[in-house]
Amino acid sequence: MINITINNRKIEATPGATILEAAQAAGEKIPTLCHIKELFPSGACRMCVVEVKGKPNLTPSCAFPVEEGMEIQTRSPRVINARRTITQLLLASHPFDCLTCPKNGYCELQSLSSEYGIDRVPFQGKTRHHYTDFSSPSIIREPDKCILCGRCVRICEEIQGVAAIDFTRRGFDTMVLPPFEMDLSETTCVNCGQCTLACPTGALHEVRAVEKVIQTLQEGKKYLVAQAAPAIRVSLGDFFGLPPGTNVTGKVAAALRRMGFRQVFDTDFAADLTIMEEGTELVSRIRKNEKLPLFTSCCPAWVKYAEIYYPELLPNISTCKSPQEMMGATIKSYLAQKQNIDPKDIFVVSVMPCTAKKYEAERPELSSEAGIADVDAVITTRQLNRMMRIFGIEFGSLEEEDFDRPFGAPTGSGDIFAASGGVMESALRTAYHLLTGKDLEKLDFEDVRGMSGVKEAAVTIGERTIRIAVANRLGNARQIAERVKQGNSPWDFIEIMACPGGCAGGGGQLFGYDPERVQKRITAIYSLDRSRTVRMSYKNPAITAVYKEFFGEPGSHKAHELLHTEYEPRVVQK
Amino acid sequence: METTQQTRPIDEVIAKYPKAREHLISILQEVQAEYGFLSTESINRISSYLNLPSSKIFGVATFYNQFKLNAPGRIQVAICRGTACHVKGSLNLLDSCRQLLGIEVGQTSKDGLFSLETVACLGCCSIAPAMMVNGQFFGRLDKKKLEYLIETWRASGRVEE
Numbered sequence: 001m002i003n004i005t006i007n008n009r010k011i012e013a014t015p016g017a018t019i020l021e022a023a024q025a026a027g028e029k030i031p032t033l034c035h036i037k038e039l040f041p042s043g044a045c046r047m048c049v050v051e052v053k054g055k056p057n058l059t060p061s062c063a064f065p066v067e068e069g070m071e072i073q074t075r076s077p078r079v080i081n082a083r084r085t086i087t088q089l090l091l092a093s094h095p096f097d098c099l100t101c102p103k104n105g106y107c108e109l110q111s112l113s114s115e116y117g118i119d120r121v122p123f124q125g126k127t128r129h130h131y132t133d134f135s136s137p138s139i140i141r142e143p144d145k146c147i148l149c150g151r152c153v154r155i156c157e158e159i160q161g162v163a164a165i166d167f168t169r170r171g172f173d174t175m176v177l178p179p180f181e182m183d184l185s186e187t188t189c190v191n192c193g194q195c196t197l198a199c200p201t202g203a204l205h206e207v208r209a210v211e212k213v214i215q216t217l218q219e220g221k222k223y224l225v226a227q228a229a230p231a232i233r234v235s236l237g238d239f240f241g242l243p244p245g246t247n248v249t250g251k252v253a254a255a256l257r258r259m260g261f262r263q264v265f266d267t268d269f270a271a272d273l274t275i276m277e278e279g280t281e282l283v284s285r286i287r288k289n290e291k292l293p294l295f296t297s298c299c300p301a302w303v304k305y306a307e308i309y310y311p312e313l314l315p316n317i318s319t320c321k322s323p324q325e326m327m328g329a330t331i332k333s334y335l336a337q338k339q340n341i342d343p344k345d346i347f348v349v350s351v352m353p354c355t356a357k358k359y360e361a362e363r364p365e366l367s368s369e370a371g372i373a374d375v376d377a378v379i380t381t382r383q384l385n386r387m388m389r390i391f392g393i394e395f396g397s398l399e400e401e402d403f404d405r406p407f408g409a410p411t412g413s414g415d416i417f418a419a420s421g422g423v424m425e426s427a428l429r430t431a432y433h434l435l436t437g438k439d440l441e442k443l444d445f446e447d448v449r450g451m452s453g454v455k456e457a458a459v460t461i462g463e464r465t466i467r468i469a470v471a472n473r474l475g476n477a478r479q480i481a482e483r484v485k486q487g488n489s490p491w492d493f494i495e496i497m498a499c500p501g502g503c504a505g506g507g508g509q510l511f512g513y514d515p516e517r518v519q520k521r522i523t524a525i526y527s528l529d530r531s532r533t534v535r536m537s538y539k540n541p542a543i544t545a546v547y548k549e550f551f552g553e554p555g556s557h558k559a560h561e562l563l564h565t566e567y568e569p570r571v572v573q574k
Numbered sequence: 575m576e577t578t579q580q581t582r583p584i585d586e587v588i589a590k591y592p593k594a595r596e597h598l599i600s601i602l603q604e605v606q607a608e609y610g611f612l613s614t615e616s617i618n619r620i621s622s623y624l625n626l627p628s629s630k631i632f633g634v635a636t637f638y639n640q641f642k643l644n645a646p647g648r649i650q651v652a653i654c655r656g657t658a659c660h661v662k663g664s665l666n667l668l669d670s671c672r673q674l675l676g677i678e679v680g681q682t683s684k685d686g687l688f689s690l691e692t693v694a695c696l697g698c699c700s701i702a703p704a705m706m707v708n709g710q711f712f713g714r715l716d717k718k719k720l721e722y723l724i725e726t727w728r729a730s731g732r733v734e735e
């Protein structure tokens with residue numbers, strides 16, 4: 001520990017910590033803009049400046065380590081003045097349509113302006129006039145609102161390894177754009193939405209489905225059914241001031257029901273269905289020793305990434321549709337038949353932590369031959385919050401309710417789909433049963449859990465050792481895919497999720513790139529898993545019923561028709 | 575000023591550079607020297623050669639004024655923005671030119687006839703405000719004279735020597 005003083009208070013700081021980290025640990029708030037937790041400091045915005053005794057200039061705290069005896073002022077008049085000026089300069093070239101901005105209430109520039117009591121902008125700045133890019137089914141770009149902090153550029157390149165956008169031109173003309181000023185839909189963008197988490201303003205946000213859903217609810221012509229992904233139950237509480245990771249499963253069901261959905265389902269069921277199909281696929285590939293390693297296919301951003309960068313690996317990707325699609329397809333076939341509803345009248349709304357699921361729902365192969373889409377609309381966690389506010393549903397007053405049968409009982413094996421490693425863990429629990437006919441004794445696979453980017457393990461089932469890898473963040477997926485492509489991978493089964501920590505860190509969650517918050521959601525998910533009576537997909541009674549009454553057995557012809565899909569190489573501007 | 579000179583294939587132009595990001599600028603310069611500008615195809619070739627996303631290359635190419643991303647027009651107009659010309663109203667001249675040609679600085683008209691650039695100083699301050707078109711100087715310009723010249727060139731499709 002080293003000794004420093006912050007605002008005349010004596011403090012012990014961790015050696016190697018930045019001034020920013022030391023100050024935060026001591027409970028002093030310093031505003032930041034360009035800084036991204038866990039990435040190398042860029043020092044571009046200077047919002048985080050502090051005064052360090054003996055240094056003539058203000059010091060950007062995000063980029064400087066503490067030193068023994070350092071005397072730091074984080075709120076001296078000079079510091080506050082500098083921050084006010086930076087904020088005013090940013091405001092001077094901002095469009096000022098805050099009242100109608102999708103980021104209204106969640107904008108960091110807005111908060112800075114209010115925190116520093118900015119009541120006028122003494123500078124006259126030039127504003128940009130670039131068109132808004134609506135080309136992507138997931139992401140909307142409004143370059144006019146960009147303050148050039150560079151967070152999206154860095155997330156897309158350094159975390160996702162995609163680099164669909166970058167700084168272009170210089171000086172006043174500087175703008176963050178796709179190559180050749182193309183539309184985002186023509187680039188390598190995989191729709192993950194991490195840039196929308198990172199963006200402090202309304203320059204990057206998501207395609208809205210709220211209006212369409214509300215309109216369909218109110219017209220009353222369709223039979224509306226909702227499903228909520230596992231990650232929603234540990235993240236919706238973020239919008240209502242609950243500690244990160246609070247379990248609000250019952251409130252999600254209650255809120256959706258109050259909005260007027262005729263039935264509300266838990267995507268946990270479809271996660272279990274995915275495991276039955278994918279587990280069977282894995283076991284069959286292992287027995288035949290073909291098309292290994294098998295890659296998971298639950299994450300549409302990963303699937304698109306593979307279609308763009310690794311077309312040669314497409315035969316290795318599981319043919320299973322993702323859980324939201326399996327749920328949609330099952331609702332519009334099995335449930336429709338069982339409850340005697342015309343599939344054409346059913347409107348399935350998915351509540352997902354994810355912007356890529358919006359794009360996935362529009363993939364043409366994910367519709368039936370009659371042109372009926374598995375899923376009709378996807379709203380994110382953020383948009384569920386928005387809908388609740390529009391409908392005046394008070395979160396605090398909601399009583400906990402259950403999801404509807406037959407797809408309503410949560411399972412541990414479904415819950416953990418929210419976390420990186422969860423699909424793998426659930427699949428192993430079931431694959432063990434498929435290969436040996438027995439139940440696993442120790443269900444927890446600690447090695448594949450947690451936020452680290454690449455996790456590996458070897459699991460012995462009967463005579464066979466199955467080597468597995470789990471990656472989250474596409475930059476890490478690339479390393480794994482490269483090895484598989486070169487033919488020297490040791491693995492049999494690989495799970496890939498695009499977002500940091502998996503869907504818990506999905507691009508449709510509360511704004512802000514915040515790995516610590518994601519970790520808390522993940523911890524909550526595993527304690528939910530431990531609390532469930534059903535923790536293996538094949539023990540879910542609804543699963544047994546759906547195979548008995550409808551699909552026959554996993555991998556059957558009917559299952560293939562409804563629950564599996566195919567992939568195609570994709571040519572875009574790389 | 576027709577270019578009849580043969581150009582080398584791009585792969586030949588870039589092959590001598592090691593496949594490393596630090597050679598990007600030199601590669602861009604050499605490719606531009608060869609073709610007169612950086613086409614989308616060239617940038618894509620460089621992108622796969624260096625294994626560098628095209629967004630990065632586009633970013634660099636638009637950062638430096640020296641790089642052109644459009645094929646120059648058959649008639650290349652360069653308005654002088656040096657001090658003497660500025661004093662004599664070259665900014666207005668530039669505005670008129672943008673209007674007459676219907677393009678911004680750095681662009682080429684759709685029919686490929688005109689492209690528009692600015693230069694820091696043409697070095698012919700005595701005839702300010704001035705411009706250079708396909709290597710020839712035109713001085714003491716005003717809006718009327720400019721209009722006349724551009725209309726003539728548009729009609730004939732070329733600049734008389």
Ligand code: SF4
Binds near residue numbers: 164188193
């Ligand atoms: S959605 Fe993902 S891939 Fe697309 S620009 Fe944003 S961060 Fe990059």
Ligand code: SF4
Binds near residue numbers: 191299357507
């Ligand atoms: S990791 Fe989950 S939230 Fe992120 S893009 Fe993939 S499916 Fe969506």
Ligand code: FES
Binds near residue numbers: 045047048
């Ligand atoms: S947050 Fe430190 S310089 Fe931007």
